[in-house]
Amino acid sequence: MRSGDETMPEAANESVPHHAVVVVGGGQAGLSISYYLKARGLDHVVFEKDVAMGAWSKQRWDNFCLVTPNWQCQLPGHPYEGPEPDGFMKKDEIIAYLDAFKRKVDAPLREGVAVKRVKARAGGGFEVTTSAGTVTADQVVATSGGYHTPIIPRLAERLPASIHQLHSEQYRNAQSLPQGAVLVVGSGQSGAQIAEDLHLAGRTVHLAVGDAPRCARFYRGKDVVTWLAEMGYYDMPVERHPLREGVRDNTNHYVTGRDGGRDIDLRKFATEGMKLYGLLDGLDGTTLTFAPTLKSALAEADRVYNGINAAIDKHIAEKGIAAPPPSVYEPVWEPEADPVALDLAAEGITSIIWCIGFQPDFRWLDAPVFNGAGHPQHYRGVTQVPGVYFLGLPWLHTWGSGRFSGIDRDARYVADRIEELAKGETMPLKAAG
Structure with a gap:
């Protein structure tokens, strides 16, 4: 045989x-x-x-x-x-x-x-x-x-040959990319962390923000994961989740364990020079277009962030747990308008990293x-x-x-x-x- x-x-x-x-x-x-x-x-x-x-x-x-x-x-x-x-x-x-x-x-x-x-x-x-x-x-x-199978949109085929393209699974470090600005497409766990990695390395970063939620790293004296474990969230079977099987399609919350762990706050990155956009929508020559979704995406991510913390507040109150006082996240930056276009040549973008998942x-x-x-x-x-x-x-x-x-x-x-x-x-x- x-x-x-x-x-x-x-x-x-x-x-x-x-x-x-x-x-x-x-x-x-x-x-x-x-x-x-x-x-x-x-x-x-x-x-x-x-x-x-x-x-x-x-x-x-x-x-x-x-x-x-x-x-x-x-x-x-x-x-x-x-x-x-x-x-x-x-x-x-x-x-x-x-x-x-x-x-x-x-x-x-x-x-x-x-x-x-x-x-x-x-x-x-x-x-x-x-x-x-x-x-x-x-x-x-x-x-x-x-x-x-890495997901890369078909419009990638029409991008200029001078643009270095790679999927998140191929990214290694900022030094491995050509000199110039970098566009990261996708803000799930990989996209947000790769954008952070490039930002901390001093690269000019443009980030197309999707619908990924976010959560705090630490809240009221503990890692949020520890609180959620105590609350039984990680033992909840899929059939008891409010979304049922639909939760399998959800994008994971973005947060990081880097340098001992911290929040990933895209608004804070924006105050430090990172440029944010909504969902990638199309390509016209060397200009990418975006849906006007940035403001709503940031607001929804913050809503989830505060909602998780509020659930922790309720748990602390019900159990009578001694903990530092509660807090509510207040935006540190707000876009004046939803940006809808990005000229790759004008912005000096030489690399695009696709962080939109797998099939x-x-x-x-x-x-x-x-x-x-x-x-x-x-x-x-x-x-x-x-x-x-x-x-x-x-x-x-x-x-x-x-x-x-x-x-x-x-x-x-x-x-x-x-x-x-x-x-x-x-x-x-x-x-x-």
């Missing part, structure tokens, strides 16, 4: 390797489910197209750090045990933490093997075609996350488990197709599902369902998320 042959008959073939479980993706989700499969004595293999946890070194800029406190790093059997539980690990520290987890799990890992197709077999189970050949499996877990790409999984937008439908990672699971997606179950804080609980739950099916037991699917 040729490597990667997708024409193998579905009938059983003793020459084809078989595993009880195939795990697709060797990031923190893939190694977390491996941890629990090993504990249950379940045969499995983890396929990773690159190197395990490679995204953390290849898709993060040099000054990247966590935006949640280190104490939230709770991978299976591998809690953060460093000297700064309330600090924010930097890129090198995160990689070291993950490398230690990889060694501890010692998963049956096959790096450099890409999964090209998974399809059901007529006799039961699945045929898994990889770049290194074909295997069969009783069950399959997709742990490759939902951030696969999922599960085309390799041939199973009826997706909605019309191509997103998986599941309940806590369990799909309506027996033996097909997802792990590591944002809000798979709770806020922490795609993060170091919640993957343990999710992996344990999915492993339990895998074991039940392997034993011939069943558990009804409560809902399709």
Whole structure:
């Protein structure tokens, strides 16, 4: 059989390797489910197209750090045990933490093997075609996350060739960009932090602001994440969230753990020379146009910021907690008008960084488990197709599902369902998320 042959008959073939479980993706989700499969004595293999946890070194800029406190790093059997539980690990520290987890799990890992197709077999189970050949499996877990294809708008094709363009996953540092001003498009966590990184490096920064909300870093004596954890927010399942499954489409709040942690206040950046715009709308020659949304975007981000703090105020009052007095954020800058145009040449812009996210790409999984937008439908990672699971997606179950804080609980739950099916037991699917 040729490597990667997708024409193998579905009938059983003793020459084809078989595993009880195939795990697709060797990031923190893939190694977390491996941890629990090993504990249950379940045969499995983890396929990773690159190197395990490679995204953390290849898709993060040099000054990247966590935006949640280190104490939230709770991978299976591998809690953060460093000297700064309330600090924010930097890129090198995160990689070291993950490398230690990889060694501890010692998963049956096959790096450099890409999964090209998974399809059901007529006799039961699945045929898994990889770049290194074909295997069969009783069950399959997709742990490759939902951030696969970088989003870059088609208008980028019409920009002058002299403009250096890159996606957020390619950005490393200010020194790696050509001399000149930089336009950052998108103000989610990556966009806001990259804009800050460039701003602190002394670069002239233009930022196209989207609809991302923001939150305080510290409030009334504690990190806001600590308050929200005490309030039970991070244990709230998606079905109890006011937005239900719609929360999975939300943009994350922007804040930073840099230099010990602080707010990211775009208004303050504006007072220091950063130039802000609304949503990117079009391109006319060398002039970009923007929707008149800057004022409303800043106001909405501040509304969310103050709303989170007000919820903390209520919690403090109800519990009778001694804490510093409350406060309300007041804007330190207001645009005179919504800017609607930016002449790239006139402003000396030589680089554009696209920070508008990723699209999922599960085309390799041939199973009826997706909605019309191509997103998986599941309940806590369990799909309506027996033996097909997802792990590591944002809000798979709770806020922490795609993060170091919640993957343990999710992996344990999915492993339990895998074991039940392997034993011939069943558990009804409560809902399709």
